[in-house]
Amino acid sequence: MKKKVIVTIGRQFGSGGHEIGEKLANALAIPFYDKAIIQMTAKQSGIHEELCELSEETATNSLLYSLSTGATLWGQRGYTENDLPLTDRIFIAQADVIRQLANQGSCVIVGRCADDILRENPDCIRVFIHASMPFRMNRIEEVRGLSEDKAIREIRKKDKKRASYYQYYTDKKWGYSENYTISLDSGEIGIDNAVEILKKMYELRADLAGV
Template identity: 45%
Template sequence: MDERTVITIGREFGSGGHEIGQKLAERLGIKCYDKELLELAAKESGLCQELFASQDEKPTNSFLYSLVMDTYSLGYSNSYVDMPINHKVFLAQFDAIKKLAQKESCVIVGRCADYALEDDPFAVSVWVKASLDKRVERIKKMYDLSESKATDLIQKTDKRRASYYNYYSSKKWGEAKSYDLCLDSGELGIDGSIELILKYIELKEKNLAK
């Protein structure tokens, strides 16, 4: 692996993207940032951490909600004073991702990280998908849900993530051209997906070294 490599993982809900990210980071001896990114962005921005949890990968809220929640953001940079809170939270995460990628190798799950790092030559963006049937089976087991409830949760979560990504980025969630590598974890399995990502990184670095 290069001196600095950052792998971003976009994922369908139930595809195992988070587990792939964690295990990939363990294999490489680097950190995996998922929810941890919220704490980091809150600390660096001075915004209340609860705001990041309430806004996490969710579509934009109403302007009225933004005004009410804006009381939590006092003390933040003056350049953000007139900005709705959801935009402040996104930009704080965006900045945290870029700073993180500049100082260490890591895996970042979700949160438009591929968009934030699209111009970073050391970043590799991965999209993880799986068939709905396999995702339903995974979510049923993880959360002890019925098939109908698991299906409903998957559809609502994917819709929310897509709305968030499509709103804040200039790309389309889940569209192949938005990512360096797209894989089907339902066919490859968790370990097979990790091997494919590692192989991609190896081949990319060989080509860059030529």
């Protein structure tokens, strides 16, 4: 019998982490979760879907955070989970959704600090996808028609947001190899070969009886 395996994927902006995750999930015929987690979080927490989406990669510096912290300070009530900054409440709700998904069976989950949320879960393969700036610029230009300058700025901005979101919630450094079971350079390896390697890894793990 195959063992349950959860694959979490952290990824630099433009590295193809989403595409790799989706292709891997298709190849293995297991569910793939990326943006759907936002809808599930909204539904489960009662927090508006747009706010859940906004909060992603926002961490502590946003207007959203200031507003929600302000609301807490002004509230003058007893301190409950509802008094936490909205971004933190969304994070907690999202973490619950991720743990539920991981309980249901093998799947691929992209982003949202899932690697750290599931850090005690022995069924988890934690993946990080990165690539050189030229490779990423090329992908983003292709996909979104941005100029080279804009692409570089966009990449740096997005990476910075992801890094600070990750650091804020996990207290670990984003992209540091020690935090992941496997890290891959998708530019050097190629998207499809990266999928092949992760598939191999998944199969080796799924075949281990009870480990």
